[in-house]
Structures are given as structure tokens and as C-alpha cells.
Amino acid sequence: MGITVLQFPPAGGIGPERTDSEAEIREYAEKCSELWRALRRPDVVVLELQDDSALASLKACLKRCDSFFSLDRPIKEKASSSVPGEGFSRPNGKELLAFRRLSGAYGLAASDAQALDGACRVLDSLGRSVLRGISRSAELDIHAEQLSPLLEDDPHLRRRPSASILRASCYPEGGPAVGEGGSLALAFAAHHDRGVLTLVASNQPGGLQVQLPPGAGAGHGGGGGEWADVPLGPGRVAVLVGFSLSYALGGLVRPALHRVAPGGPRRVSLAYELCFRPGARIDPAEGLREAATRPAG
Ligand SMILES: O=C(O)CCC(=O)C(=O)O
């Protein structure tokens, strides 16, 4: 396991729908295979955004979140929600602003809500293009839209809160303070996400880490339990596989164990957990029937 940095989706579009240049289609197909092979190794994929307006939305949203987290506590608490896990909260020693599209504005300033909504759109579309990309890889080769019906339709069309959620987090400098209670360490605890993919962005390069499986480290054949730094920063988005995708693809890709490294500077990040829609029927055997009967190669 390691880190693969990839320019995806390639400049100018999401795929062959947008071009009839053979060279561009070939480049896209190669990127799809690279993406799949990296996730399957398993590596963490760091996407380098080619779309300036997507890059600008994420950067701006991160800056807004940074300002929000710098406000006085009573102002932030106005954005608390009665819905568990949404709005502003302080779970386990970090500060969290969890935003579900169409769930409500959580008492946020309109411009903050707009910035979070914009980041959701960018990361949602990026997640979907990753799913389309891996489906189109020569190795997996299932229909490009096979996973799409399992995702939700635009929440604005359905007029119902999104299943996917954006978590803006602010981690304190230095990590959990000793003596403040054991639960504080949970903000920095290693975990897997349950969704399809989690897309992580931060204007700061450091902080996110993934755990290497046994044997993958730089040491003498060992390496289990070593943590690898995931290089972020403006224009970069890490793609972490969650349990739902692993299940839907019959275990062909594994969920990524990740954490935020304790002991670093104060850090603000966005993590968008792309989820299947509620009630989606996921049948890995059916979904992979064709792929499974094709000779490996
Ligand atoms: O803040 C990060 O870099 C990661 C956050 C995360 O893992 C999560 O919200 O599930």
C-alpha cells in the first residue's frame, strides 16, 4: 500500500462523453485503469484537480470553515442541530461542522451554507466520476453506470436531505491533551468509513494518514501498522474506499484504515462521505457477474 497521485478526471471533462479526440479517450481509459489498479493494490489515491472552478470552490470552502472555527464558541453553537451528527458539535476533542444537503441551514451564515453546498457538489461529482472511472477500467469492466442507481438522485430534485454528508473538521494543535478524558483521543483514532468513498481535502498538506497493511512498509519485510502520510493541499483530494464500496464490489477493493496524525498543527479539513441511497439493494454477486466470468488478465 502506498500513495498514488493521479490527475483525474483528465483536463476538459469527465470522460468520453465530452470529447471525440481519440488521444483524449485513450488517455482517459489509461487513467481509469491506473485508478482501479491503485485502489486495488490497495493505495490511497490522491487526485490532482484539473478543473479550476472545482479547485477554487474547495479552497474557498476550506477558508470559510477555517474562519467559522475561529469564531467564539457561542456563535458556533448557534449552528448546532437537533439532528444527531449534523451541524456544529465538539465530539471527542475536535470541532465538527457536519453538513447534509437540504437538511437545513443549521443557523449558518448564508454564505457559509453556500460554500459548504458548493463543496458538496464538487466532491459528489468527483466521487461519481471516480466510480464511473473504475467501472470503465479494463480490469473491472462493468457498465459505467452500474453503480449509479445505488446512489441518490440530486437532493434538490427529490426535496429530501442527502444521504451523503460533508464533515468539516477542526483538529486542535498538538492533538488530545493529556488528562482531558480518554474520549478526546478518538478525534485522532484510526477508523474505516462506512460509505462508498470518502473524499478528503485540506489546504494544509499534512495530517491525514493511512495505515499500511503488514509487509507493505519500507522495513525488512514487516511494515504492518506503519502510517503513511497522505499529501494534500490546494487542488488535491484523497480518495478513501469505504465499507459500502468494498461490499458492493465483492471485496475486490478494501476499506482504507485512516486517521489524522496527532501532534500536528491546528488543522481544518473537509471529508465528504459519498453514500448509497437509503434502501438501495446491493447485490455484489449480480453486479460482478460478467466481470467475474471473464478470464483474469
Ligand atoms: O480530516 C481528515 O483528514 C479525515 C476525516 C475523516 O477521516 C472522517 O471525517 O471520516
Ligand SMILES: [Fe+2]
Ligand atoms: Fe474517515
